[in-house]
Amino acid sequence: MQKEAHVTLKATAIDIEISSVKLLQNVSIELTPGKLLGVLGPNGAGKSTLLKVLSGDLTPTNGTITLDDIPLHKWASIELAKRRAVMPQASQLAFPFSARDVVSMGRWPFEKLCTPFINRLAVEKAMSLADIKHLADRPYPVLSGGEKQRVQLARALTQSIGLTGDTETKFLLLDEPTAGLDIAHQHAVLAAAKKQCKERNTAGLAILHDLNQAAQYCDSIAIISNGTLISNGPTLEVMEPELLSDIFSCSISRSIDSASSTPVFISTI
Numbered sequence: 001m002q003k004e005a006h007v008t009l010k011a012t013a014i015d016i017e018i019s020s021v022k023l024l025q026n027v028s029i030e031l032t033p034g035k036l037l038g039v040l041g042p043n044g045a046g047k048s049t050l051l052k053v054l055s056g057d058l059t060p061t062n063g064t065i066t067l068d069d070i071p072l073h074k075w076a077s078i079e080l081a082k083r084r085a086v087m088p089q090a091s092q093l094a095f096p097f098s099a100r101d102v103v104s105m106g107r108w109p110f111e112k113l114c115t116p117f118i119n120r121l122a123v124e125k126a127m128s129l130a131d132i133k134h135l136a137d138r139p140y141p142v143l144s145g146g147e148k149q150r151v152q153l154a155r156a157l158t159q160s161i162g163l164t165g166d167t168e169t170k171f172l173l174l175d176e177p178t179a180g181l182d183i184a185h186q187h188a189v190l191a192a193a194k195k196q197c198k199e200r201n202t203a204g205l206a207i208l209h210d211l212n213q214a215a216q217y218c219d220s221i222a223i224i225s226n227g228t229l230i231s232n233g234p235t236l237e238v239m240e241p242e243l244l245s246d247i248f249s250c251s252i253s254r255s256i257d258s259a260s261s262t263p264v265f266i267s268t269i
């Protein structure tokens with residue numbers, strides 16, 4: 001298939017129904033190259049379900065998902081893998097692959113297209129971005145939860161670096177990439193995702209629970225509640241304290257930190 005100048009990953013009027021339960025209802029959303037979209041919402045709202053639909057892991061009951069205006073199900077899996085990288089919420093691997101082996105799995109779509117040198121370079125670069133170079137030779141199953149999380153991020157990043165590492169539009173879908181990470185690594189992971197979007201024209205989506213980090217790193221926000229897209233747009237326009245308080249059933253206020261000029265959200269029950 002031909003590469004197009006402006007590629008999009010777009011969900012239109014998506015419904016997901018499993019065993020007569022509606023997990024998503026009439027959701028339309030589009031990822032924008034160069035931008036990181038944060039997805040917020042309570043537990044069980046349908047955020048991971050949306051990510052699975054966008055990645056092609058789940059087929060919508062109604063509605064369409066298109067990549068470059070072509071329905072997702074028509075893409076061959078290797079062509080899809082060249083264009084979008086996914087970091088799922090949990091990844092179990094029983095076999096004692098090293099951390100580097102796991103990251104290298106992200107290069108399989110490019111194995112025959114790139115020289116081993118380029119593939120190795122992409123792996124090392126992603127490991128450096130995810131701060132796991134010191135873990136490279138350790139067996140993946142014995143790593144801590146947060147270390148495994150960073151290895152999975154590096155696997156997704158090395159895939160989204162693409163063919164030659166130049167500026168191709170890619171899609172990077174991250175399901176709670178900061179879960180289980182210490183605070184410094186939470187910031188490092190989100191900074192790496194944002195950098196990937198900005199500098200490589202990647203369209204990113206990250207499911208997050210921390211409002212302050214969402215406000216700090218995301219260009220736009222989608223709020224999902226009860227399987228419905230409640231709001232979608234520029235970060236501070238969407239992250240209105242009144243709406244957030246209503247969605248999360250607690251009192252949420254917003255102020256601006258005078259030193260950094262960044263918004264600060266405080267929540268109380």
Ligand SMILES: Nc1ncnc2c1ncn2[C@@H]1O[C@H](COP(=O)(O)OP(=O)(O)OP(=O)(O)O)[C@@H](O)[C@H]1O
Nearest residue numbers: 018019021023041042043044045046047048049050
């Ligand atoms: N395969 C499935 N069959 C039946 N119900 C499912 C299935 N997958 C998800 N669900 C249900 O759909 C709802 C949404 O799940 P989802 O994982 O998308 O929520 P989420 O917003 O990502 O939540 P969290 O913040 O807790 O990760 C939940 O009630 C979940 O139990």
